Amino acid sequence: MDLVILSAKGIIILVLFVITLLIAAYSTWGERKAAAFLQDRLGPNRAGVWGLMQPLADAGKMFFKEDFIPAQASKWLFILGPCLAMLTALMSSAVIPFGDSIRFMWDKVSYEVPLQGTELNIGVLYIFGVVSLGVYGVMVGGWASNNKFSLLGAIRAASQNISYEIALGLSIIAILMMTGSLSLRSIVNEQASFFEWNVFTQPLGFIIFLTCAFAECNRTPFDLPECETELVGGYHTEYSSMKLGFYLFAEYINMFVSSAFISTLYFGGFHYPFMNEVGSALEKSMGAITGHNIATAIQFILFFGKIFFFIFFFMWVRWTVPRFRYDQLMNLGWKSLIPLSILNIVITGAGLLFNFKYASWLIAIVMIVLAITTTVKAPKREMLTQQS
Amino acid sequence: MTEFLNFFKTLTPTGYLFLVLTALTLFSAIGVVTARNPIYSVLALIATFFCLSGHYILLNAQFLAAVNIIVYAGAIMVLFLFTIMFLNLRREDEESKTNLTKMASVVVGGLLMVMLITIFRAKNAQVTTVSSNTSFNPNTGLVEHLGGLLYSDYILPFELVSVLFLVAMVGAVMLGKREAGDRHF
Numbered sequence: 001m002d003l004v005i006l007s008a009k010g011i012i013i014l015v016l017f018v019i020t021l022l023i024a025a026y027s028t029w030g031e032r033k034a035a036a037f038l039q040d041r042l043g044p045n046r047a048g049v050w051g052l053m054q055p056l057a058d059a060g061k062m063f064f065k066e067d068f069i070p071a072q073a074s075k076w077l078f079i080l081g082p083c084l085a086m087l088t089a090l091m092s093s094a095v096i097p098f099g100d101s102i103r104f105m106w107d108k109v110s111y112e113v114p115l116q117g118t119e120l121n122i123g124v125l126y127i128f129g130v131v132s133l134g135v136y137g138v139m140v141g142g143w144a145s146n147n148k149f150s151l152l153g154a155i156r157a158a159s160q161n162i163s164y165e166i167a168l169g170l171s172i173i174a175i176l177m178m179t180g181s182l183s184l185r186s187i188v189n190e191q192a193s194f195f196e197w198n199v200f201t202q203p204l205g206f207i208i209f210l211t212c213a214f215a216e217c218n219r220t221p222f223d224l225p226e227c228e229t230e231l232v233g234g235y236h237t238e239y240s241s242m243k244l245g246f247y248l249f250a251e252y253i254n255m256f257v258s259s260a261f262i263s264t265l266y267f268g269g270f271h272y273p274f275m276n277e278v279g280s281a282l283e284k285s286m287g288a289i290t291g292h293n294i295a296t297a298i299q300f301i302l303f304f305g306k307i308f309f310f311i312f313f314f315m316w317v318r319w320t321v322p323r324f325r326y327d328q329l330m331n332l333g334w335k336s337l338i339p340l341s342i343l344n345i346v347i348t349g350a351g352l353l354f355n356f357k358y359a360s361w362l363i364a365i366v367m368i369v370l371a372i373t374t375t376v377k378a379p380k381r382e383m384l385t386q387q388s
Numbered sequence: 389m390t391e392f393l394n395f396f397k398t399l400t401p402t403g404y405l406f407l408v409l410t411a412l413t414l415f416s417a418i419g420v421v422t423a424r425n426p427i428y429s430v431l432a433l434i435a436t437f438f439c440l441s442g443h444y445i446l447l448n449a450q451f452l453a454a455v456n457i458i459v460y461a462g463a464i465m466v467l468f469l470f471t472i473m474f475l476n477l478r479r480e481d482e483e484s485k486t487n488l489t490k491m492a493s494v495v496v497g498g499l500l501m502v503m504l505i506t507i508f509r510a511k512n513a514q515v516t517t518v519s520s521n522t523s524f525n526p527n528t529g530l531v532e533h534l535g536g537l538l539y540s541d542y543i544l545p546f547e548l549v550s551v552l553f554l555v556a557m558v559g560a561v562m563l564g565k566r567e568a569g570d571r572h573f
Binding site: 074132155 | 425427431434450451454455457458461462463466467469470473474530531
């Protein structure tokens, strides 16, 4: 590997890392603003213009709090817990393709570096690996606290993550069957034309994946590991100072990364309609290097637009849908999502046999019709209250 | 001594990686056995699986590495940790350290050692001839190659193993199933 390419890669990785942290920090601000908007309040508006310095103020407060370790806690594991949560959250963005590539001249040699941490031919499996490790941070921290509530939160988190990982994996398999590759870049490139975005060919898989992403991030309506009404603070009851900050921060990084994955897998990644036309027009007018880089920058910005939409969607759902009960959560995961995703795989496979890409719509339409008929047939709420 | 140092000078970066990984693997594997607290033991086992995945990557078997992490470190060890957390084995459990168990473990360990030694002695002659630097195919461990092999040459064992897994799953469901009239928790 050339030293120039290596340093260019290093710079790209560093920039992506900083962007991840910045977005996670400002997601906390965005979350509070979104909550305030949905509840007809103002939200943070004291620190800086529109409260923009709020994340910095929060981090400063976190650092100056007393860093407390309970007497009966297992000290090293207590410290390891938040570190693991942060580590696994940061690892997963390495394989996301954020844009096409950057071209530059150095020493009269032209280079082309893809805008991606690393291009793995097992990108999807890498994500599964990291996602399945994500639960260790919560489990280790919850157990090490030596607190019944923390342990219960940790155990809830573990069983929830294991249950929803299966449906998550099965829903992606339908995409893998259509793409025929485990590399995220080829999955993105497969969705070059607008109507072949996987959200149009795999509507059911998208809904299953979205639901599982909520569960894997421990976001409402699936935030039972930190259910305040039952478990005080859940797995981080005993945590304070920046260790607590790491747990909360890891949640926002996970949210960013899963938004990026949803956009990559189902919404064409960095592709947008007429991308090739825009790219060739820019290259014609501004030269192969500058034009190509500007085209890549446009892709990058639009990709982040998609990511921001999904981050907002996460917040929107959080302040709209109430929390599930634990048995409802398990029933949804094991009795609805897993059978549905297996059915989706079968139907998609049958469709591919006859070169019909939109086979997944068959189940989606049947489900919509079923939902409508059951709601029409169901007895009205007013009648029920009158009878009782 | 100088020979020993020269050995390190001749190593490629991959060689250094291999040595470091091997040291880590052995260290964490010993940790699994020596840790007094079962939780530490499980965590050391997870670290061992990670090091093994590193070895797979060095051998260019990326698929095996990823699956090792997903299945062993990500699923099976989570369940192990889960169970041990419920048992709450914080204090030393003296019951599991009677003379009988000690003797049994010595016998089992000795047998394993004998088996490993015989395997290595028998294989030693073949290994040098079967895979040398020139005949080694770097694509062996890649997904495409593996998938092709599994669905062509090894289709029968592959399907049999999946039936076996199905049987195990049905058995587990049968054991865990609530009979009519059982108590609901």
